Amino acid sequence: xxxxxxxxxxxxxxxxxxxxxxxxxxxxxxxxxxxxxxxxxxxxxxxxxxxxxxxxxxxxxxxxxxxxxxxxxxxxxxxxxxxxxxxxxxxxxxxxxxxxxxxxxxxxxxxxxxxxxxxxxxxxxxxxxxxxxxxxxxxxxxxxxxxxxxxxxxxxxxxxxxxxxxxxxxxxxxxxxxxxxxxxxxxxxxxxxxxxxxxxxxxxxxxxxxxxxxxxxxxxxxxxxxxxxxxxxxxxxxxxxxxxxxxxxxxxxxxxxxxxxxxxxxxxxxxxxxxxxxxxxxxxxxxxxxxxxxxxxxxxxxxxxxxxxxxxxxxxxxxxxxxxxxxxxxxxxxxxxxxxxxxxxxxxxxxxxxxxxxxxxxxxxxxxxxxxxxxxxxxxxxxxxxxxxxxxxxxxxxxxxxxxxxxxxxxxxxxxxxxxxxxxxxxxxxxxxxxxxxxxxxxxxxxxxxxxxxxxxxxxxxxxxxxxxxxxxxxxxxxxxxxxxxxxxxxxxxxxxxxxxxxxxxxxxxxxxxxxxxxxxxxxxxxxxxxxxxxxxxxxxxxxxxxxxxxxxxxxxxxxxxxxxxxxxxxxxxxxxxxx
Amino acid sequence: xxxxxxxxxxxxxxxxxxxxxxxxxxxxxxxxxxxxxxxxxxxxxxxxxxxxxxxxxxxxxxxxxxxxxxxxxxxxxxxxxxxxxxxxxxxxxxxxxxxxxxxxxxxxxxxxxxxxxxxxxxxxxxxxxxxxxxxxxxxxxxxxxxxxxxxxxxxxxxxxxxxxxxxxxxxxxxxxxxxxxxxxxxxxxxxxxxxxxxxxxxxxxxxxxxxxxxxxxxxxxxxxxxxxxxxx
Numbered sequence: 001x002x003x004x005x006x007x008x009x010x011x012x013x014x015x016x017x018x019x020x021x022x023x024x025x026x027x028x029x030x031x032x033x034x035x036x037x038x039x040x041x042x043x044x045x046x047x048x049x050x051x052x053x054x055x056x057x058x059x060x061x062x063x064x065x066x067x068x069x070x071x072x073x074x075x076x077x078x079x080x081x082x083x084x085x086x087x088x089x090x091x092x093x094x095x096x097x098x099x100x101x102x103x104x105x106x107x108x109x110x111x112x113x114x115x116x117x118x119x120x121x122x123x124x125x126x127x128x129x130x131x132x133x134x135x136x137x138x139x140x141x142x143x144x145x146x147x148x149x150x151x152x153x154x155x156x157x158x159x160x161x162x163x164x165x166x167x168x169x170x171x172x173x174x175x176x177x178x179x180x181x182x183x184x185x186x187x188x189x190x191x192x193x194x195x196x197x198x199x200x201x202x203x204x205x206x207x208x209x210x211x212x213x214x215x216x217x218x219x220x221x222x223x224x225x226x227x228x229x230x231x232x233x234x235x236x237x238x239x240x241x242x243x244x245x246x247x248x249x250x251x252x253x254x255x256x257x258x259x260x261x262x263x264x265x266x267x268x269x270x271x272x273x274x275x276x277x278x279x280x281x282x283x284x285x286x287x288x289x290x291x292x293x294x295x296x297x298x299x300x301x302x303x304x305x306x307x308x309x310x311x312x313x314x315x316x317x318x319x320x321x322x323x324x325x326x327x328x329x330x331x332x333x334x335x336x337x338x339x340x341x342x343x344x345x346x347x348x349x350x351x352x353x354x355x356x357x358x359x360x361x362x363x364x365x366x367x368x369x370x371x372x373x374x375x376x377x378x379x380x381x382x383x384x385x386x387x388x389x390x391x392x393x394x395x396x397x398x399x400x401x402x403x404x405x406x407x408x409x410x411x412x413x414x415x416x417x418x419x420x421x422x423x424x425x426x427x428x429x430x431x432x433x434x435x436x437x438x439x440x441x442x443x444x445x446x447x448x449x450x451x452x453x454x455x456x457x458x459x460x461x462x463x464x465x466x467x468x469x470x471x472x473x474x475x476x477x478x479x480x481x482x483x484x485x486x487x488x489x490x491x492x493x494x495x496x497x498x499x500x501x502x503x504x505x506x507x508x509x510x511x512x513x514x515x516x517x518x519x520x521x522x523x524x525x526x527x528x529x530x531x532x533x534x535x536x537x538x539x540x541x542x543x544x545x546x547x548x549x550x551x552x553x554x555x556x557x558x559x560x561x562x563x564x565x566x567x568x569x570x571x572x573x574x575x576x577x578x579x580x
Numbered sequence: 581x582x583x584x585x586x587x588x589x590x591x592x593x594x595x596x597x598x599x600x601x602x603x604x605x606x607x608x609x610x611x612x613x614x615x616x617x618x619x620x621x622x623x624x625x626x627x628x629x630x631x632x633x634x635x636x637x638x639x640x641x642x643x644x645x646x647x648x649x650x651x652x653x654x655x656x657x658x659x660x661x662x663x664x665x666x667x668x669x670x671x672x673x674x675x676x677x678x679x680x681x682x683x684x685x686x687x688x689x690x691x692x693x694x695x696x697x698x699x700x701x702x703x704x705x706x707x708x709x710x711x712x713x714x715x716x717x718x719x720x721x722x723x724x725x726x727x728x729x730x731x732x733x734x735x736x737x738x739x740x741x742x743x744x745x746x747x748x749x750x751x752x753x754x755x756x757x758x759x760x761x762x763x764x765x766x767x768x769x770x771x772x773x774x775x776x777x778x779x780x781x782x783x784x785x786x787x788x789x790x791x792x793x794x795x796x797x798x799x800x801x802x803x804x805x806x807x808x809x810x811x812x
Contacts, residue, residue, distance in 0.1 A: 042683065044726050045631075045639040102707040105697030105760065107715060107722050114709035139722070145638060146722065153696035187676070216633040252636045332636060335655060338610065452622035496627035498593040501677040504626045 005182070005191040005432045010036045010161075011419040013181060013196040015168045015223060017043035019144075019401065020383030020408030021202035022151035027412025029158035033419050036194060037160055038183050040167045040218065040506075043152050047204055047216045048404065051144025052329060053257030054121060054136030055101075055405075056398040057094035061111055062118045062134035067091040069126060070135065072573055074399060077123040077286045078356075078392020079533035079543065080575035081236070081551065081568055086363050088571065090390045090399070093406045098137050101405070106150045108139050109325075119325075120260040123286035123396040129580075132260075132284050136398050141255050141328045147401060166192065167506050168222065170435040171199070171379075172428055173230045178378035179425040182432050184439070186506065189499040193431045197422045198378050198415040201227060201359060201367075202408065205384040208455075209514045209521075210352035211463035214246055214253035218510075223385045225513035227359045228520065232369055232376065233553040233564070235387040236357035237517075238524035241395055241534045242468050244290040246351025248309035250336055254329045254348060256397040259283040261325055263314040265294070266345060267302040273310075278580040285580040288394040288534045291350040295468050304347060311345035350468055354395055356534065357524070358387040360553065365411035371553065371566040378422065380415060382407040389551065392568075393533020442508055448493030451508040454485050454515075462518055466525060471539045475526040482522055486515050520554045523561040528552065545575050582606055583658060585616050587628070588668040589678050598675065600666075609659040613646055613667060617653060617679075630679035637791055640727030643670055644679050650729035650789035670732035672741070686728050689744050693752040693770055698763025714759040721754040721799050723792040730786035730796055736779045743779040744771065746786040746796045753799040756806060768807050777804045 012028050014021045017039035028035040039046065058065040071091035075082045102108060102116060109117040118134040126133040139146040155162075163183070170182040172193075180195040203223030207215030228234050244265070245254040259265070264283050267273045277293040278285035285293075298308050314322060314330070319342055322330050330341040339346050359381040360368050365388070367379040383404040390403055458481075465478035489512060496504035530544035531537050549568055554561040583605055590598040603620050614632055621628045630653070632642040637655040644653055645668040647661055658665070673681035699708075724747065731737055731745035752771055756764040771777045777800055786796040 041631075041633055041639075041641065042687070042726075045633045045641050047634060047639070049725070050634050050636070050638045099705075099707055103699075103703040105699075105755075105758070107718070107758070108707075110710055110712050110715050112712065114711050114714075116707050140719075142638075142723070145725070149722075150697075156691055157694075157696040216639065217635055218633045250636075328638075335657070336610075336612075336636070450622070450626060452626065456622075495625070498591060498627070498677075500592045501629045501680050503629050507626075 003190065005193050007193045007195065008036065009195045009424065010034050011196065012198045012200070012415045013038065013194045014200045014202060015181060016046070016202035016204060017162070018046035018048035018202060018204055018383060019147055019151060019404035020411070021200065022155055023405050023408035024200050024202065024382065024412035024415065025160045026151060026154050026158060027409055028416055029155065029160050031416040033416050035160060036163055038163045038166045038168055038181070038194070040165060042164050043162060044148060046148060047219060049145045049148040050216065050253065051147070051401050052141040052253065052255035053260065054119065054138035054143050054398045055098060055147070055401040056121060056124055056135045057098040057137055058091065058135060059095060059098065059116060059118060059137065061115045063126070065126065065133055065135055067095065069128060069133070070094065070124070072128050073124050074390060074396055075392070075573045076129070076578055077396040078394055079578055080549065081389070081392030081532060083389050083569040084571040084573065085569050086388045086390045089363055090402055090406055094402050097402070097405050097409065101147065101150060104150050104154050106139065106146050108137055119257065120284060121397045122256045122259065122284045122290070123281070132281060136257070136260065138257065140324070141257055141326050144401060168226070169439070169509065171226050171230045172431055173376070173379065174428045176376060177425055178376060179427055182435050184506065186501055186503070189502055191432045191436060193427065195424065195427050197419045197424055198380060200380040200382060200411050200415060201385055202383045203385045205355045206514065206517045207352045209458055209462050209518045210467065211459040212246060212251040212349065213352035214243055214251055215352065220510035221513045221517035222510065223381070224358055225516040227367070227381070228516055228556055231556065232359060232367060233555040234357060234520050235360040235553055236389060236551050237521045237554055238528050238535045238552060239356035239393045239533055240352065240521065241287055241354040241356060242291040242350040243287055243353035244294055244350050245312050245348040247332060247336055248347035248349045251351035252332050252336060253351065253353065254312060254332065254346065258312060258314050258326055258329060261321060262317050263312055266311040266313055267297045268304040268306065268310065269302055273297050273302070281580040286394055286396060289580060291468050292536060294350055309347045309349040312348045313345040314341050315343050315345070352467065354400060355384055356387065356389070356391040356393065356395055358385045361386050361388050363388065363410065364414040365407050366414065371564055378418065378425065380411045382411045393535060439505065442494050443497060443505055445493050448491045449488065451489070451492045451511040454489055454492065455511045458482065458485055458514060458518055466522055468536060470525055470535070470537050472526065475522055478522045479526065482515065482519050486519065489515055520561045524552050524554050524563060527563045549575065581609055581658070581663065583616070583663050583665055585620065586666040587620070587678070590675050592677055607658055609657070611658050612654050613656055613665065614642055614653040616658070616665070617667070629677040638725060640725035643727040643729040644668065645671055650733040652727060652729070652791040655791050670728055672732045672738045673728070683728060686731060686747065689748040690726060690751055692744065693748045694763055694767055695751040695755065697755060697758065697761055699760055700762065708760050710759050718754050718757040720794050721750045723794055724750050724754070725792060727791060729789040729791060733785040733789040735783055735785065736781055740775070740779060742775045744775055746800060749777060749800050749803055750794060750796055753803050756803060768810055771803055772807045777807065
């Protein structure tokens, strides 16, 4: 750490190379803006590639559809906590975005007449909730893979500069202006300062703070925690989505597309239980509704053999449909559960999947820092790490792929404008000082416990106390445990003292990010005394619009989260009771 | 069950050569090799280095040589391997540390085949049309996750590191046979080079190694046939 940092200068820096980061990079490159993309992995390893089922846009290729219907479904799906100006942009720009992806080469499945094929997905309906609609455009069950590949291909075509396996470890924000980032190069432990006019955080989610999750091991909330540490509030962190169909035990995602194509959920008695919870949409109700229903069946002793999982059954779709439209997820069942989906049902349980909350932004993906939506000049966020908010209290399936593309692109466009207008900011006097000290402290400590143990205990308490059902008691318990883990974390020890590919050091740092994000999640969940979308409080089981139709903002005050609130933007759809 | 896991270790800060280290582990037969590596890293020696991310065979980070064959660590179970398991880095690529190899050369070859759609016509207002049959022709090669298992399993690549390798050819195939693409001629020219498709000796190691089940040798032969057809 003694060597002087390497200083780079760019007009725009993008942190994260998933869909949001790559689409922004592509827009900037097409505009001739000098851009660097930093990723702690290789770009094609990003978790966008794990998205399966589809991306919704009201193309109307299979049946009548309108962006207003899509917007309504998004708002209702989010239990009316969605900012409707943002949801309108999402639903309208979905159409041009999907068409552009096709033009960029994405190999969508096709209809008989050669147009983009579309299928049903949870919570997406025709005519404001009448029945499921075919809205999800898809490429088998590897839509995210194809999006990631297509955008990476286009970035190669446009000579985007990548810095692979560079971990961003600090944001340079001084006097209310973004000035760049500090990154740690995994290959040789060198520190790099990227001085830049505009910075985009596109670092994805943080599902790894739960024991059962569909998320990659690398999704540890880095960008979210770094922003929080630099004084940016985190919005709506109490809303965390559990996807109903994770592979039992492992949490690997089995796409909602399985139900979109006609798959059904069965409890241990072989009953199609969703008939009782959502009579109209049944298995295609939104994820929060289905995940709660599964937990209720399990609690009532109707899990498989009385255990903590139920069944997803696709065998009646037949081999041809399974092989053509659901090849990957049925393979997961074979490999990880030893089950043959052609003939057998697959054991599933809800799995931690998606953060609705994150770094607050406006509809140009600019980070905003208070209740009045004051912009922090030069700093942007898009994708799962951001909260614009198009998902409100519960995201609909496919809308995350849409979010990363629509608002990743908007970030790129606005960053290009900003880069033309702004001067390159000055760096702080000692840009690497604070983070170099933290890293050195971690690396030089000779005694202490392993960060892996703290990570495991964190994942356990978050799963047991802060998942689908919550009460003041479980949340207070979690709060105590997380505080204790945070204290222990101050004394962890990294075993690897080497300078090359020191993952040990960076994993230890990631645990620190996870602890910050978990602390905020618990505090926001404890404060919100109502049930809305994915946030279900058994001690406050009703939605309470009079008191709680508002976004939370968790600000870091004296090292602990303090909750503030800001209003929801409502334009077209006034809140109504939410039934399916 | 109890397994013996041998891992090929190399620390560039200390070692001049790789060496094997053996770990005894009690594991579930349904556990994946990735779970075993995590068990070692999180409970015995956190300095063990290996890449991994998604943990279910989609991101392509954790390709390595397992019991002598290239596999994704997250996609192969203990019960498929037995009680003695050995794990080494992908062969034919420079080792950075433990199971981590330098992938830069691999990605450079990928980039060399123009792995992106080339179509200079002004796009229509709607999607470009493509029939289901046209789409099916290149479906298989769209599955590639760039893990490197195929190229680093190829004896032709070991013998001649300049060979562009199966992964790059697969990604060229994905565009050469896409009805919307206009860059096929150039790609075929690149692959007609002496380090192109003719280095393939149809040994089929790549097909065995591919975690996505892509019929790589067939894709290479289809590209070769297209080159022959073009020059005929």
